[in-house]
Amino acid sequence: MSQAKKILPRLTIDNVIFAYADKQLSVLLIKHGEGRSKGQWGLPGDWLGINESLEERAAISLFDRTGLKNIKLQQLQTFSAVDRYPGKRIITTAFYTLIKQNVQKIKPSDDELAVNWIPVNKVPKLIFDHKVILKHALKHLRTQVRHVPIGLDLLPKKFTLLELQDLYEALLDRSFDKPNFRRKILKLHYLIDCKESIKAGKHRPAALYSFDRAAYKSLIKKGFSFSL
Amino acid sequence: MSQAKKILPRLTIDNVIFAYADKQLSVLLIKHGEGRSKGQWGLPGDWLGINESLEERAAISLFDRTGLKNIKLQQLQTFSAVDRYPGKRIITTAFYTLIKQNVQKIKPSDDELAVNWIPVNKVPKLIFDHKVILKHALKHLRTQVRHVPIGLDLLPKKFTLLELQDLYEALLDRSFDKPNFRRKILKLHYLIDCKESIKAGKHRPAALYSFDRAAYKSLIKKGFSFSL
DNA sequence: TCAAAAGTGTTAACTGTACACCCATGC
DNA sequence: GCATGGGTGTACAGTTAACACTTTTGA
Secondary structure, eight states, X not given: OOOOOOEEEEEEEEEEEEEEETTEEEEEEEEEOSGGGTTXXXXXXXXXXXXXXXXXXXXXXXXXXXXXXXXXXXXXXEEOOTTXXXXXXXXXXXXXXXXXXXXTTOOOOTTEEEEEEXXXXXXXXXXXXXXXXXXXXXXXXXXXXXXXXXXXXXXXXXXXXXXXXXXXXXXXXXXXXXXXXXXXXXXXXXXXXXXEEEOOXXXXXXXXXXXXXXXXXXXXXHOOOOOO | OOOOOXXXXXXXXXXXXXXXXXXXXXXXXXXXXSGGGTTOEEOOEXXXXXXXXXXXXXXXXXXXXXXXXXXXXXXXXXXXXXXXXSSSOOEEEEEEEEEEOOTTTOOOOTTEEEXXXXXXXXXXXXXXTHHHHHHHHHHHHHHHHTXXXXXXXXXXXXXXXXXXXXXXXXXXXXXXXXXXXHHHHHTXXXXXXXXXXXXXXXXXXXXXXXXXXXXXXXXXXXXXXXXX
């Protein structure tokens, strides 16, 4: 990144930015355009500045690539193996988040050849230990999904239960029994029945729901155990 | 610590070392003997060396204070707020573990006034953000306890179910129904009935159990959900 | 005989899971 | 009519949680 900031040597952040769209989970990867890793894929990362926390830098780095603000990035782990980076001692702290996929706005910075959403099951070889970091993030995401509600900011304001189920199925890479999924979700009481329905094809119209933000947020704090 | 090592500036580790003994959960704290934090309590920490990972330094630091080797420390999180350390920019990575309390062997290093096991509900004011780190660790430990087996290396080779229950109750700071606890644990099939019993006071002797190491380790991988 | 901890049994409420089946729509 | 996804009912197995009860010991 070509920012006018004083950086701390040796310290970086790497963001694992998952995105959901079209029943598919992808991750943001960049193709390096300079230096020894030219032409290779890796996670979007950045140097830590002297006057910012890791969290702050991770958020700025996310904004630079996607234009998104106020997204909560979760700190995953710090990777500090002596030989993780060729030739230099670089320690990185990994963050991750899950957002709605937006193809238009992403852009590479000066020293990058490309920035792309890559489906998680089609990720190419990555530089350094980035594959390890990605796997770690995915595991964390999948655990998370079963303990706090998700979907806010990922689905349209009003959505059907099937759309929510599609999201869960994409994230966890498995399918759920429809009737049981409905009941399980509805019993958590974080959805509001919009009392509307949407016609979509040659079948019964689906009821629309929206998130009850208060209930949603309190469920984040309390947590639950979603099995199915 | 007065080690002959080249350190990386700005980077430290802090260990949250929990210990169990006498139905009580304690944490290892040190009283600083030099510098601006003289006389104050804090978590045992150390500078990261140029030729070691954070994990390696955390393990060495644990060994220095307790004489314990081959203890798996879990990385918790990295704390990097710009103002977390007065006057300097210091970034720390926190680790935690849970061991059997051993009062004899712990020793302060040259620049420390004291090293002590302090019961977790009697922790004094701590320096910097160490109280936040400790709370974070405790929360993590309590989550952990409900998803993987614990007790190996904390209880004697042969132990009663009540001793195991005491451990759980101390860690989670609550009590369990004895009959239900028994059944719940036994159904996980990671205990071996030693076919012995121990007389301890004016009541029926208790059956002794030991851990089935293979089952125990495979349960760590598989995980479970312990509610009660 | 009594207290104390060890250990068994029983029940009611709730969950997980599978799957049968009806509903509303477009073609 | 019938295919398609939307949605309800049900039934069995297993789990949770509370608590009554019996057992074995030492004093």
